[in-house]
Amino acid sequence: MADGARAVMSMDPWLEMALPSLPESAEICRVTVAVFAAALPFTLDELEQLKVAVAEAVGNCALHAYPTRAPGRVQVRARLEAGGVVVEVQDWGVGIADIALARQPDYTTSPDPDHVGMGFTFMEQFTDQLEVESVPGRGTLVRMRKEPAAAARDRR
Amino acid sequence: MQITRQERVGTLVVRVGGELDVRTAGAFRDKVDELVAASAQQRVVLNLSRVTFLDSTGLGAILGRVRRWKERDRQVVLVPPSGVARTVLDMAALGRTVAVYPSERAALGEVAGIDG
Numbered sequence: 001m002a003d004g005a006r007a008v009m010s011m012d013p014w015l016e017m018a019l020p021s022l023p024e025s026a027e028i029c030r031v032t033v034a035v036f037a038a039a040l041p042f043t044l045d046e047l048e049q050l051k052v053a054v055a056e057a058v059g060n061c062a063l064h065a066y067p068t069r070a071p072g073r074v075q076v077r078a079r080l081e082a083g084g085v086v087v088e089v090q091d092w093g094v095g096i097a098d099i100a101l102a103r104q105p106d107y108t109t110s111p112d113p114d115h116v117g118m119g120f121t122f123m124e125q126f127t128d129q130l131e132v133e134s135v136p137g138r139g140t141l142v143r144m145r146k147e148p149a150a151a152a153r154d155r156r
Numbered sequence: 157m158q159i160t161r162q163e164r165v166g167t168l169v170v171r172v173g174g175e176l177d178v179r180t181a182g183a184f185r186d187k188v189d190e191l192v193a194a195s196a197q198q199r200v201v202l203n204l205s206r207v208t209f210l211d212s213t214g215l216g217a218i219l220g221r222v223r224r225w226k227e228r229d230r231q232v233v234l235v236p237p238s239g240v241a242r243t244v245l246d247m248a249a250l251g252r253t254v255a256v257y258p259s260e261r262a263a264l265g266e267v268a269g270i271d272g
């Protein structure tokens with residue numbers, strides 16, 4: 001990529017937050033990211049979908065990432081890129097051994113019968129792209145991209 | 157999150173409003189379980205129409221309540237939220253385990269109609 005293009009891209013707005021892995025952080029992050037993403041022509045329902053996806057990713061950090069030394073650190077980054085929003089949620093906790101399995105609907109390692117194992121399913125359903133990187137003992141990075149449906153339609 | 161209740165003849169109505177999520181699900185669970193345990197009514201209408209936000213933890217808490225109350229021989233019916241919260245609820249295929257009504261009035265009418 002030419003340096004000029006990179007310089008322009010670096011002007012794209014971005015957002016970075018570092019928070020404790022607590023349930024409250026899920027609420028703070030979902031609201032903040034939705035306000036940030038509202039710069040794009042998302043519908044209100046699409047922003048609500050984004051909120052659910054962000055809440056699931058941050059909620060997982062609160063519930064699973066740091067079982068023995070909670071709260072740990074959670075970092076959330078968002079950027080507007082090519083007409084969409086990219087959100088990354090990262091922790092430095094226990095990680096996920098089998099990512100494909102963890103992403104299955106109804107899969108949960110929680111002993112609490114009230115945990116249904118739908119978090120990854122909602123992230124997948126409510127965004128356009130979901131990537132999960134994880135190393136056991138090192139941590140987890142969830143990356144999601146969402147684009148306003150109207151913008152995607154206009155391009156076709 | 158707001159929770160109110162109304163005792164009717166044969167039916168306990170539990171109305172939930174606000175955000176039902178990883179932060180509030182525990183309080184929701186304790187509060188509504190307490191209301192149901194304290195009520196002599198056999199039927200429970202769980203009215204979620206004023207729930208504005210629902211995540212998987214909130215969803216799990218709802219499913220858990222339905223399961224638990226049924227195990228305790230309550231007849232449970234549900235009034236869903238709207239918008240994306242409704243989509244979240246629908247993705248759990250909840251309709252297979254509990255009757256879902258479009259409004260509290262419909263739920264009360266139908267509930268009364270069941271045993272005539």
Ligand SMILES: Nc1ncnc2c1ncn2[C@@H]1O[C@H](COP(=O)(O)OP(=O)(O)OP(=O)(O)O)[C@@H](O)[C@H]1O
Pocket residue numbers: 056060061063064065091093094095096102103107108109110115116117118119120121140212213216
């Ligand atoms: N950040 C994370 N760190 C470690 N493990 C994780 C993380 N996120 C998810 N997991 C693992 O993946 C599993 C599936 O996650 P998912 O969000 O789909 O369901 P859940 O959190 O168990 O239940 P629910 O989201 O329905 O309350 C979790 O049970 C957990 O084992």
Ligand SMILES: [Mg+2]
Pocket residue numbers: 056059060118119120212
């Ligand atoms: Mg989860």
